[in-house]
Each structure stands twice: as structure tokens, then as C-alpha cells.
Amino acid sequence: MENVISLIIESLKYDFILKALLVGTLISICCSFLGIFLVLKKHSMIGDGLAHVSFATVAIALLLSASPLLVSIPLVILASFLILKLNEKADLHGDAAIGLVSSFAVAAGVLISSVAKGFNVDLFSYLFGSILVIGDMDVILSVILSVVVIIVIVFFYNDLFAVTYDEEFSRVIGLRTRTMNYLISVLTSITIVLGIRVVGTMLISSMIIFPTVTALQLSKGFKSTILISSLVSVTCVLIGVFVSFGFNLPTGATIVGLNAVCFAVFFTIKKLNLI
Amino acid sequence: MNNILKVENLSMQYGKTEVLTDINFDVQEGDYIGVVGPNGSGKTTLMKGLLGLLPPSSGRIDYNKSILGSSFPGYLPQKAVSNDKLFPAKVKEIVSMGLLASKRYPRFISSGDSERIMAVLEKLKISELKDRKIGNLSGGQQQRVLLARALVSNPKMLILDEPTSALDPQIREEFYEIIKTLNDEDNVTVLLVSHDVGSIGKYTKKMLYLDKRMVFFGSYDEFCKSKDMTEYFGFFAQHHFCWRHADGKCDFIDN
Numbered sequence: 001m002e003n004v005i006s007l008i009i010e011s012l013k014y015d016f017i018l019k020a021l022l023v024g025t026l027i028s029i030c031c032s033f034l035g036i037f038l039v040l041k042k043h044s045m046i047g048d049g050l051a052h053v054s055f056a057t058v059a060i061a062l063l064l065s066a067s068p069l070l071v072s073i074p075l076v077i078l079a080s081f082l083i084l085k086l087n088e089k090a091d092l093h094g095d096a097a098i099g100l101v102s103s104f105a106v107a108a109g110v111l112i113s114s115v116a117k118g119f120n121v122d123l124f125s126y127l128f129g130s131i132l133v134i135g136d137m138d139v140i141l142s143v144i145l146s147v148v149v150i151i152v153i154v155f156f157y158n159d160l161f162a163v164t165y166d167e168e169f170s171r172v173i174g175l176r177t178r179t180m181n182y183l184i185s186v187l188t189s190i191t192i193v194l195g196i197r198v199v200g201t202m203l204i205s206s207m208i209i210f211p212t213v214t215a216l217q218l219s220k221g222f223k224s225t226i227l228i229s230s231l232v233s234v235t236c237v238l239i240g241v242f243v244s245f246g247f248n249l250p251t252g253a254t255i256v257g258l259n260a261v262c263f264a265v266f267f268t269i270k271k272l273n274l275i
Numbered sequence: 276m277n278n279i280l281k282v283e284n285l286s287m288q289y290g291k292t293e294v295l296t297d298i299n300f301d302v303q304e305g306d307y308i309g310v311v312g313p314n315g316s317g318k319t320t321l322m323k324g325l326l327g328l329l330p331p332s333s334g335r336i337d338y339n340k341s342i343l344g345s346s347f348p349g350y351l352p353q354k355a356v357s358n359d360k361l362f363p364a365k366v367k368e369i370v371s372m373g374l375l376a377s378k379r380y381p382r383f384i385s386s387g388d389s390e391r392i393m394a395v396l397e398k399l400k401i402s403e404l405k406d407r408k409i410g411n412l413s414g415g416q417q418q419r420v421l422l423a424r425a426l427v428s429n430p431k432m433l434i435l436d437e438p439t440s441a442l443d444p445q446i447r448e449e450f451y452e453i454i455k456t457l458n459d460e461d462n463v464t465v466l467l468v469s470h471d472v473g474s475i476g477k478y479t480k481k482m483l484y485l486d487k488r489m490v491f492f493g494s495y496d497e498f499c500k501s502k503d504m505t506e507y508f509g510f511f512a513q514h515h516f517c518w519r520h521a522d523g524k525c526d527f528i529d530n
Contacts, residue, residue, distance in 0.1 A: 036363075155380065158371070159382065161372070165369065168328065173375060219363045221365040222365070
């Protein structure tokens with residue numbers, strides 16, 4: 001026990017650990033606030049698709065030597081609109097549209113990195129996340145944007161809930177369902193781009209899906225699901241950062257692994273009717 | 276006139292296919308109208324038009340704002356739309372959706388709203404279900420919850436789309452009793468869409484029979500006595516649908 005405490009105290013002396021804890025906590029709250037809408041609308045894979053898109057946009061940013069965050073956010077938002085449009089207009093099934101956009105984006109990312117040569121190492125750090133290289137600018141942007149995402153979700157909470165449960169009824173009573181769908185897309189895009197710095201493009205979608213599905217095992221209400229998934233998500237991020245520091249493990253993978261453990265525990269509790 | 280809804284020369288189409296042609300009818304306050312017709316007759320399309328989910332290709336749908344006020348017609352869909360048993364929503368959360376339209380941003384649920392939600396749950400005798408998860412309820416209970424959601428904003432008019440198609444006969448009877456009480460005591464105007472032309476005559480006051488056009492609109496007495504309808508449906512079906520003869524409401528057949 002003393003070892004654990006001294007490890008935590010020692011790790012807190014490092015700047016990058018503090019940054020990772022701050023950014024990770026905020027992003028994990030964003031992810032659980034958004035996750036419930038995506039999972040219940042059966043749009044989980046949009047998160048995954050957009051994460052793949054962010055791989056390409058990071059490659060573009062590195063090619064232009066620009067900030068990956070600033071370049072990626074608008075491009076990923078555009079890609080999310082493209083997915084929605086393909087769904088609405090082209091009579092493609094939702095997951096097929098995601099498949100098209102995300103695989104094309106990965107191909108584009110690989111092509112760009114092979115043409116440019118020389119930043120493959122950087123790109124790799126975005127694939128699986130690396131808390132060692134979070135810059136001050138990234139921290140400030142992440143804090144501001146995550147707070148905005150959380151506030152927007154709280155503000156539109158009841159609209160988003162209604163649209164998620166019953167889109168037709170929401171339209172009948174005059175809620176702007178299309179706007180809400182686009183709003184979810186914009187917020188998801190921002191959250192994903194913020195998250196790739198910590199857990200990487202390959203793993204960020206699990207931050208959106210895992211905590212919500214874990215909470216769904218036990219919760220009865222909508223608000224309690226969000227609360228439980230936020231708690232699970234933040235706990236996994238905090239423990240994940242310390243564990244990865246202590247055992248010298250990759251942070252993103254550690255966080256996702258902990259999420260999987262939480263899910264297994266909640267699932268078992270539900271199946272055994274322990275609560 | 277106390278028309279609550281006026282439909283004039285309404286035509287609706289999907290793409291280039293015209294589904295409904297030249298529909299004209301008035302709904303008066305306190306009416307209880309059964310909208311019936313065979314599959315593919317345009318019932319659902321008409322309902323989508325009335326709810327504003329599909330724009331008319333021509334003609335007009337006018338609601339009387341002086342009767343409806345700012346409230347929109349309450350709407351009860353065919354089934355619990357989310358078939359997802361896992362959907363984490365409590366009954367009171369579902370019902371609160373019905374209040375959102377009248378609220379300003381941020382549309383948070385106030386304590387006054389909670390009282391209205393409890394009142395409507397009590398009225399429908401499901402107040403003990405308020406904290407239950409919607410997916411764990413029976414079909415009849417879910418239908419009542421959705422009815423509560425439609426009623427919580429105190430609408431002057433209700434539009435019901437095949438509300439009982441998934442219910443057992445006994446639960447169905449109970450459901451129609453509730454609707455009848457709303458219509459009789461609270462003077463709520465009801466539009467009930469159903470494919471079951473043979474049985475809803477028992478509950479409704481007027482009939483709107485569609486088959487891509489309007490075949491009949493009026494009271495069941497008029498339907499029963501109409502020679503045109505005898506020609507259209509045949510003698511037996513006409514008097515099976517009109518429900519004038521089953522319980523002694525009308526013991527002669529005027530032919």
C-alpha cells in the first residue's frame with residue numbers, strides 16, 4: 001500500500017502526468033456523456049469511423065507541420081457530416097457509409113505518410129496515444145473544448161434524450177431532430193480528436209463505447225447511466241495513468257484494458273443477479 | 276364553427292406515387308373518429324400529413340389555433356418505438372418528453388413538471404411504475420406510458436396510430452375504455468387510425484373510410500343507412516362495420 005502511495009506521489013511530480021490526468025479526466029467525461037447517445041442510437045461505429053478519419057487528418061497536419069488538433073477538428077467534423085449525408089441521401093446503410101469513409105481515410109493517411117517520409121514515428125504516437133508529448137497548447141485547447149462539449153450536452157440534454165429514444169415523436173412535437181443529429185456528430189468529432197492524444201486513433205472509440213455499455217448492465221434510468229459511465233470512465237483513466245507510469249506500460253492500452261475489466265465485472269454482477 | 280381541424284383537397288404522395296387523392300373532411304371538437312381502410316389505403320400517410328411528418332403535395336391541413344392553443348395534438352405511435360429492451364429510461368423520463376415542446380431552452384424538467392407527470396400517471400393508474408425501466412414493462416403497460424407521454428401536455432386532440440395492434444383482447448378493451456373516458460369527460464378530440472374496421476365501430480363516433488381516396492366520412496348512422504355504402508361494401512359488411520345492430524342500438528335495417 002505504501003508503495004502505491006509513494007508511486008502516486010512520485011508520479012505527480014511530473015508535469016506530463018498532471019497534464020495527462022487533467023486532459024484524460026475531461027475527455028473521459030465527454031466520452032461517457034456522448035457515448036450513451038451513440039450507443040443507443042446504434043451509431044457506436046461512427047466513433048470508430050471518425051477515429052480512423054483522424055488518422056488521415058493527423059497525417060495531413062504533420063505533412064503541413066501544423067497543429068494536429070487544429071487541423072483535425074474541422075476535417076473530422078466534415079467527415080462526420082459526410083457520413084450523415086451518405087446515410088440520408090445515398091440510401092446507404094449507416095455502417096456501410098462509415099466503412100467507406102473510414103477505410104478511405106486510413107488509405108489516405110498511409111499514402112500521405114509514405115509520400116512525405118520522415119514523420120512515421122510521430123504518426124505512430126498518434127495511433128496508440130502518447131501522454132509524454134502532450135504540449136501546453138494541446139492542454140489548453142483540450143480543457144476549453146471538453147468543457148464546451150459537456151456544457152452543450154447538458155444544455156440540450158432533454159432534446160438529445162428525446163431524439164435518441166423516439167425520433168419520430170420528437171419531430172411531431174417540433175424538436176429539431178436533424179440539428180440534434182448533427183450536433184451529436186460535431187461533439188463526437190471534437191471529442192475523438194481530443195482523445196487521440198491520450199489513447200490514440202485506434203483506441204479512442206473504446207472510450208466512447210465501453211463505459212456506456214458497462215453502465216447499461218446495471219442502470220435503470222438515462223441519467224443514472226450517464227453518471228455511472230462517467231464514474232467508471234474517470235476511474236479507469238486515473239488508475240490507467242498511474243499504472244502505466246508505474247509499470248512502464250502504454251497508457252492508452254492500459255486504460256482500455258481497465259475498461260474491459262470493469263465491463264466484465266459489471267456484466268458478471270448482472271448475470272449473477274448480485275444487485 | 277368549432278372545427279378543430281379542417282382538411283381541404285388534400286393529396287399526398289411518396290416520390291411520384293400518389294397515395295391519397297383529394298381528401299376533404301372537418302373534425303369538430305369532441306369528435307371520436309375512426310380512420311379505417313385496407314392495407315395500403317393511405318391511413319398512415321394521412322396521419323403523417325396531419326402530424327407534419329410528410330408535407331402534402333397539394334391541399335391544406337388547418338388546425339384551429341383558438342381551440343388547440345399552443346398545444347400540439349398528442350400522438351401515440353403504433354408500438355413502443357424503441358424495441359430495445361436495454362434502453363435505460365425510467366417511465367417518468369419517457370413521459371417528461373411530452374412536455375418538451377412547450378418549454379424554452381434550457382429545457383430542464385422543473386418540479387412543476389414533475390407534478391404534472393405524476394398527475395397523468397395517476398390518472399392512467401400507473402403511478403407505481405414511475406421509477407421502473409420502460410423495457411421491463413409489459414406491452415399494455417408500455418402502451419399506457421406512451422399514452423401518458425401524449426397526454427401530459429393536456430392536448431385538446433389525440434392522434435392514435437393502431438394503438439392496440441400488439442395488445443391482448445382484454446388489455447385492448449381497457450385501453451379503449453381509457454380513450455372513451457378522455458373523449459367523454461375531458462372532451463378530448465380523438466383520431467384513431469386502425470385497420471380493424473370490423474371492431475372499432477364499437478368505440479368511435481364517426482368513421483373515415485379511406486382507399487386512396489375518401490370513400491366515406493360521417494357518423495355510423497349515416498354509414499348504416501347509406502345506399503352508396505351498400506353498393507360499395509355489400510349489405511353484410513356494411514352492417515357488420517356500422518355496429519348499429521349488435522346491442523340493440525338499432526333493431527331495423529332500413530333498406
